[in-house]
Each structure stands twice: as structure tokens, then as C-alpha cells.
Amino acid sequence: MGGRWDASKGSTIFGTRSMPDGSFLMAGSPRVLPSAHSAMLVSDPIQCQEGDGLIIFRYWTSPMVRLRACVRRPSMGRRFDWCSDDVTVGDPGPAKITIPGSLQHTFEIVIEAYNFVLSAFGQEGGAAIIDDISYYSPAVYNCRTIAHRPPSTMWPSSLCATFSCGSMPNSSCLSSLGADWSLSSSSVLSHHLGIRHSLHGNYAFTRGPSTSSLIFSAFSLPSSALLEFCVYSASESGVLTVYSTAENTESRVELFHLPSSTGHNWSCNSVELASGTYKGIEFAVEGLENEWHSIGIDEISLIDPVTYQSICRR
Known part of the structure; x- marks a missing residue:
């Protein structure tokens, strides 16, 4: 009408x-x-x-x-x-x-x-x-089968501030995450137990015999995300464990555990983080026997599980 x-x-x-x-x-x-x-x-x-x-x-x-x-x-x-x-x-x-x-x-x-x-x-x-x-619709004749893609999550800008040091851009950034860590873009320590090469530019590394942690401060996720990171460990004794601590709790939850050497290669991994508010994420290294043993970490970032793109594009 x-x-x-x-x-x-x-x-x-x-x-x-x-x-x-x-x-x-x-x-x-x-x-x-x-x-x-x-x-x-x-x-x-x-x-x-x-x-x-x-x-x-x-x-x-x-x-x-x-x-x-x-x-x-x-x-x-x-x-x-x-x-x-x-x-x-x-x-x-x-x-x-x-x-x-x-x-x-x-x-x-x-x-x-x-x-x-x-x-x-x-x-x-x-x-x-x-x-x-x-x-x-992209087509209404002779259609291909394409699964539904949920809309991308609107990620808060505060996430990018929290994880801005994940690519280890400089020493001042690294020092804000934890003590007993150093920055390098080339080989470090011995050829046998050290790190022979970088992944992409700078990376963070720590050596024994002390226990070391990198800690990312509080943040909130409106939807689940993937925490991605790369690790280099030539030491059979060194252990890397990744923990999360949710809001309103003192208990850490183990997300990832690397109990042995990665050989002389960088190994990249991802773990799922559920939606919610977190007190922090901790990358804890222990078990390095002496100053010649080391573990390297690089490319810590959050990934959108729908698009598989970095939430914080660099």
C-alpha cells in the first residue's frame, strides 16, 4: 500500500x-x-x-x-x-x-x-x-559450501597496551615485564647450550641458575582468544610453564608446559584463553642448571580465533 x-x-x-x-x-x-x-x-x-x-x-x-x-x-x-x-x-x-x-x-x-x-x-x-x-548472497546458483563466519569481536584497545611488549621491541619494554631477562637479536652464550639465532629481530632470553618470569598485567577478553608465543630451549633441564590467573582468585592455571629441549629451533605454540578478566599471564622459567643454559621467548601475541589475525597489528 x-x-x-x-x-x-x-x-x-x-x-x-x-x-x-x-x-x-x-x-x-x-x-x-x-x-x-x-x-x-x-x-x-x-x-x-x-x-x-x-x-x-x-x-x-x-x-x-x-x-x-x-x-x-x-x-x-x-x-x-x-x-x-x-x-x-x-x-x-x-x-x-x-x-x-x-x-x-x-x-x-x-x-x-x-x-x-x-x-x-x-x-x-x-x-x-x-x-x-x-x-x-555471493551466489544463488551453483553455490559453493561455505561455513558461517561469526562477526569479528571488537577487541578493547587496552589489550594492545598490555601486550605491546610481546615482540620484545626494546630493553625498556622488556624490563617492564620482569627481571633477569636480556634482549638480543643474534646468537647468545655457548653454541651447544645457548641460542644460535633469532626468530624475527629482537628476542628475550634468560640464563640459569635462577628462576625467571615474564608477567603481563591485568586485562579483559570479551571473547575467547589465542595466546601465541615462540620459545627456544637447547637445555634439557630448563622448563617453561605458562600460567594464567583469573580475577577474584589467587590460584594460577597452567596453560602450557615445555619440559624439554626444542633442539636448536624456535618452536611456536598457541593456547586458548577463555573470555573473562585476568590478573595476568606469566611465562615462568626454571630448572636451568647454570649460566650456560638459556631459554629464549619471542612473538608473544593475541590472535583472533575467527580470523587468525593478530588482535594488535604491528
């Missing part, structure tokens, strides 16, 4: 003075309906979807009316294969809904309005209006 409504009444009903441009689609009821009764806008059949699809539309809903997008096989009524959460961005949107992953069969997209249950202030039922609908 087309036309415009009274702006003042529209603001009262829909909570916005914005209106559709030209023609629009409207569904509603002048009386209270059971909450499951719905109006459905159904697309033409689509042969397939390659990877994630995206539906975008503007909408207006009266109080208590809900909108969602669903996927079904043709002519299956309300037997949906998938439905989004209710749209909550606020009238008039736009609503942007991701249909996750490839669909290798013919399907229909359904925009469903339901919950016409208002009974207050002399008003009953409700209304829903939709305008400017679009659907995007």
Missing part, C-alpha cells in the same frame, strides 16, 4: 516520526490475537545460498509486535529450518539479519510479524510495516 500517516499519531504508535518512502507493506489486527498467530511475507523460491546471506529492511511496529526472519523449504508453512532472534534495533531500523552459512537446497525467506497481543489504552492488536527490503 502507499500513502502517509499522521506524524504525531505515528510517533505515538511507532516511537518515531520517520515514515516509509512511497509504497510499503503492512500487516496487523484490530483485535487481540493469540501470540503465535502471525503474518508472513514470503520470498520467491531461491535455488541456493553461498556462504552467509544478508537481509536488510526498514520496519515499524506497534507496541509488543515482534519481527523476525526465517528460512523454510517451499510451502512448508511455519515449519522453519532456521529463524533469527527478534529484531531489536528500534524503528525504523534498518534491520540487518545474517542467514548463516551455505544452503544447498531450494528455500524461501520469510519475514514474520507476530505477537499482536496489545490490549491497553483503548487499543487492541497491533500493526507491522516493512519497507525497502533487500537480500544479498
Whole structure:
């Protein structure tokens, strides 16, 4: 249908003075309906979807009316294969809904309005209006199978401040992480028990017989991440253990344990960090028998497990 409504009444009903441009689609009821009764806008059949699809539309809903997008096989009524959460961005949107992953069969997209249950202030039922609908997919014929990729996490900038010294850029940075560590970009100590070469520029190393730790201070993760690091140990006696300490606890949790030599090579590893707040991460070295035994550490960084890119690009 087309036309415009009274702006003042529209603001009262829909909570916005914005209106559709030209023609629009409207569904509603002048009386209270059971909450499951719905109006459905159904697309033409689509042969397939390659990877994630995206539906975008503007909408207006009266109080208590809900909108969602669903996927079904043709002519299956309300037997949906998938439905989004209710749209909550606020009238008039736009609503942007991701249909996750490839669909290798013919399907229909359904925009469903339901919950016409208002009974207050002399008003009953409700209304829903939709305008400017679009659907995007990389392909709708001869589709490849591509898994759904969740949206990337928005990582706080404070994370990068905490791990800014992970690539061992300079000695002052290293000294902020712990004592008994030195910086080098070439070989150190003996050819047999020392470190013969760097990984990428500077690295941190410690020698026996003392116990040494590198400690990264408190930080928070809104989502799980990978802690990546590289280690060089020519000593059979030296042990590297990585610990995390969560907020509101004094107990350390062991994340990684290297009990023996890596040969004369850098070995890069990663461990998962669950979402949450941490008091710190500790790289603890012990068991180096004397000053000729050493362990090197480099390239400590956080990795986004979805994109496998560094959270803090250098």
C-alpha cells in the first residue's frame, strides 16, 4: 500500500516520526490475537545460498509486535529450518539479519510479524510495516559450501597496551615485564647450550641458575582468544610453564608446559584463553642448571580465533 500517516499519531504508535518512502507493506489486527498467530511475507523460491546471506529492511511496529526472519523449504508453512532472534534495533531500523552459512537446497525467506497481543489504552492488536527490503548472497546458483563466519569481536584497545611488549621491541619494554631477562637479536652464550639465532629481530632470553618470569598485567577478553608465543630451549633441564590467573582468585592455571629441549629451533605454540578478566599471564622459567643454559621467548601475541589475525597489528 502507499500513502502517509499522521506524524504525531505515528510517533505515538511507532516511537518515531520517520515514515516509509512511497509504497510499503503492512500487516496487523484490530483485535487481540493469540501470540503465535502471525503474518508472513514470503520470498520467491531461491535455488541456493553461498556462504552467509544478508537481509536488510526498514520496519515499524506497534507496541509488543515482534519481527523476525526465517528460512523454510517451499510451502512448508511455519515449519522453519532456521529463524533469527527478534529484531531489536528500534524503528525504523534498518534491520540487518545474517542467514548463516551455505544452503544447498531450494528455500524461501520469510519475514514474520507476530505477537499482536496489545490490549491497553483503548487499543487492541497491533500493526507491522516493512519497507525497502533487500537480500544479498555471493551466489544463488551453483553455490559453493561455505561455513558461517561469526562477526569479528571488537577487541578493547587496552589489550594492545598490555601486550605491546610481546615482540620484545626494546630493553625498556622488556624490563617492564620482569627481571633477569636480556634482549638480543643474534646468537647468545655457548653454541651447544645457548641460542644460535633469532626468530624475527629482537628476542628475550634468560640464563640459569635462577628462576625467571615474564608477567603481563591485568586485562579483559570479551571473547575467547589465542595466546601465541615462540620459545627456544637447547637445555634439557630448563622448563617453561605458562600460567594464567583469573580475577577474584589467587590460584594460577597452567596453560602450557615445555619440559624439554626444542633442539636448536624456535618452536611456536598457541593456547586458548577463555573470555573473562585476568590478573595476568606469566611465562615462568626454571630448572636451568647454570649460566650456560638459556631459554629464549619471542612473538608473544593475541590472535583472533575467527580470523587468525593478530588482535594488535604491528
